[in-house]
Each structure stands twice: as structure tokens, then as C-alpha cells.
Amino acid sequence: MEARRLSILCSHICPGPTPAPARLVPVPGSSCDSGFSNKQQPGDSNKGNRQDNCVFCKIIRGEAPAFKLYEDDICLCILDINPLSRGHSLIIPKSHFCSLKATPPDVVAAMCSKVPFISSAIMKATDSDSFNLLVNNGIAAGQVIFHTHIHIIPRKALDCLWASESLQRRPLNLDQEAPRLVDRVREQLSLPDDSEDSKGQGSSLTRN
Numbered sequence: 001m002e003a004r005r006l007s008i009l010c011s012h013i014c015p016g017p018t019p020a021p022a023r024l025v026p027v028p029g030s031s032c033d034s035g036f037s038n039k040q041q042p043g044d045s046n047k048g049n050r051q052d053n054c055v056f057c058k059i060i061r062g063e064a065p066a067f068k069l070y071e072d073d074i075c076l077c078i079l080d081i082n083p084l085s086r087g088h089s090l091i092i093p094k095s096h097f098c099s100l101k102a103t104p105p106d107v108v109a110a111m112c113s114k115v116p117f118i119s120s121a122i123m124k125a126t127d128s129d130s131f132n133l134l135v136n137n138g139i140a141a142g143q144v145i146f147h148t149h150i151h152i153i154p155r156k157a158l159d160c161l162w163a164s165e166s167l168q169r170r171p172l173n174l175d176q177e178a179p180r181l182v183d184r185v186r187e188q189l190s191l192p193d194d195s196e197d198s199k200g201q202g203s204s205l206t207r208n
Contacts, residue, residue: 054145055145056145056147060092075111075114078092080151085154086126089122089152099138100148126154128155131152131155132155133151135149
């Protein structure tokens with residue numbers, strides 16, 4: 001696990017000994033405020049780097065080079081140095097938040113609002129017609145850099161990028177599994193269900 005973490009961490013910065021390409025430049029320094037205090041470090045199941053050692057914070061502060069595609073007051077978009085496909089890019093907030101859950105909704109909204117604009121440019125530049133939008137949130141989901149970021153991954157037909165795309169999906173059990181799942185999620189969301197149609201009926205399949 002540590003070797004994998006180190007490999008992916010290193011993939012987001014360019015090695016120093018070789019001359020930097022013309023377009024690989026340090027991002028102008030800006031504040032990278034911590035999204036949590038030292039007493040608010042994530043638990044063992046979601047433990048990330050401290051701000052001083054965060055590779056994305058270093059890029060934002062101008063201490064590490066990156067291929068910058070877009071920048072505004074809230075977020076930055078850079079090329080992933082170890083891409084899954086040509087044009088694979090990352091949208092990262094300029095403030096440090098260890099996970100999507102820890103990221104304020106207005107920051108998430110600002111990042112997501114740029115996705116159509118940035119993804120359209122990336123698809124045109126790479127002659128792609130599709131893209132995946134991906135967030136690895138938590139260790140089990142593959143997150144190794146604990147600074148919130150969104151992946152934009154350009155796709156082309158038959159690129160066979162995800163092995164899981166060939167897996168056969170299991171239909172959802174509409175009689176037992178789905179209603180129980182809906183009830184558990186609603187309980188977590190604390191959403192009241194006061195509609196007349198649903199009173200006394202439990203969860204049901206809603207058709208649009």
C-alpha cells in the first residue's frame with residue numbers, strides 16, 4: 001500500500017533532474033488554507049498528508065511545477081502527470097480539504113460548475129467524444145492524495161479503459177433489497193416522507 005501511495009503521489013509532480021518542458025511551469029503562488037485544524041485530522045480510515053506535505057498544496061503555492069489548464073480564485077485544473085488517457089486532468093480546490101465530505105458545498109459547486117467548460121475544451125483538444133467524471137473519496141475508493149480533486153478522463157470508443165465495463169451487472173432486487181436500501185439512505189439523510197401516497201406503504205419504486 002505504501003509503495004502504491006508513493007507511486008501515485010510522485011505521478012502528480014514532475015521529476016526535478018530533467019529540464020522542464022516549455023509548458024510545465026510553477027503555478028503562481030497563492031494561499032492554500034487548511035480545511036481542518038491539527039485537531040481535526042481525518043481518522044485512521046481516511047488519513048492523509050498534512051498540508052505542508054500535500055503535493056497539490058505545493059503546486060498551488062508554486063513550490064512544484066504543473067501543466068496548468070485553468071485557474072480562478074477557487075480552483076485550479078492541471079494535467080495528471082500519470083494519466084489514464086490522453087488529456088486526463090484534475091480539478092483541485094485552492095484551499096486544502098482532505099475529502100469530498102470535508103469540502104464546503106460552495107467549493108464543490110464552484111469546482112463542478114467548471115466541468116462542462118473544461119471538459120469540452122479537453123475533449124476537443126484530444127479528439128474525444130466522451131469523458132468520465134471521477135472522485136476517489138476514501139482509501140477503499142482508491143484515494144491516496146488527501147486533497148479533494150475531481151478527475152476528468154477523456155474517453156474514446158473501444159478504449160477498454162475500465163475492466164469493470166465488461167462485467168455483467170446484477171439486477172437490483174425490487175421486492176426486498178431496494179426498499180430496505182432506500183429506507184436506510186432516507187434515515188441517514190433524515191428526510192421526512194410526508195406524502196399521502198407513501199404513508200403506511202414504506203418505500204416503493206417511483207417511475208418518472
